[in-house]
Amino acid sequence: MSIKSSQTLVSEALKIVKTISPNEALKLSNDNLCNLIDIRDIRELQKEGRVENSKHMPRGMLEFWLDPNSP
Structure with missing residues (x-):
């Protein structure tokens, strides 16, 4: 299996x-059609x-907080 570059993954x-x-x-959030997750660092916040109407989850914790059973 070859390792893909970050450019390839983004593409x-x-x-x-x-x-x-x-x-x-913001409109989708205000209409309750999605959840906004703000992944910025606490210092940025x-x-x-x-x-507005967002939930804060630091980027480094996102996977763990969304799926506590993840490794």
């Missing part, structure tokens, strides 16, 4: 992941403020 992901604007994301 493949962009083919299947739909990108939306911040305004679209303190400096810049929180995203």
Whole structure:
């Protein structure tokens, strides 16, 4: 099995992941059609403020908090 470069992984992901604007994301959240997860560091939140209607999960903990049974 060959190891894929980060560029290849991002390119493949962009083919299947739909990108939306911040305004679209906020509208979906306000309409209760999605959950916004703010992955910024706590220092960034303190400096810049929180995203309205979002839940904070630091990027380094995201997988563990979403799936506590993950290794």
